[in-house]
Amino acid sequence: MKHLAGCVLLLTSALGCSTNSGSMPNVSQSATQLERANFQIVRANARGESKGFSLFGFIPFVSPSIADASDQLLQGIAAQGRAISLANVTQERRTLYVVLFSLTSIVVRADVIEFLPEPSTSGAQPTGGSPERPPAP
Numbered sequence: 288m289k290h291l292a293g294c295v296l297l298l299t300s301a302l303g304c305s306t307n308s309g310s311m312p313n314v315s316q317s318a319t320q321l322e323r324a325n326f327q328i329v330r331a332n333a334r335g336e337s338k339g340f341s342l343f344g345f346i347p348f349v350s351p352s353i354a355d356a357s358d359q360l361l362q363g364i365a366a367q368g369r370a371i372s373l374a375n376v377t378q379e380r381r382t383l384y385v386v387l388f389s390l391t392s393i394v395v396r397a398d399v400i401e402f403l404p405e406p407s408t409s410g411a412q413p414t415g416g417s418p419e420r421p422p423a424p
Contacts, residue, residue, distance in 0.1 A: 335360030370402035
């Protein structure tokens with residue numbers, strides 16, 4: 288009977304609950320049109336994660352960081368001198384609560400894209416009006 292009570296206590300302490308929440312943050316205020324074929328996908332569904340640990344669920348020892356997760360997402364991409372941007376950015380926060388501690392992780396996902404130079408068209412008319420007409424006789 289003593290062993291059964293110990294097993295039940297151990298099983299109960301190992302069980303916990305978890306929460307998941309996600310969002311699509313507006314990371315920047317710039318607006319870029321992805322309507323034309325002026326970009327290429329460098330890495331689709333790139334993922335970065337940062338983990339944290341809290342004692343009793345509210346005393347943080349290691350806090351997860353969105354910046355660390357974003358750095359991990361961009362790790363391995365040579366962005367020097369390239370027009371790199373993130374598209375379809377999502378952010379997810381997961382927390383597992385156990386009796387004595389909680390584990391929190393932040394996951395950032397995005398598509399990494401590179402903008403291509405626009406082809407220059409020779410003989411193009413300047414924008415903002417119609418071509419000049421010769422004067423009438």
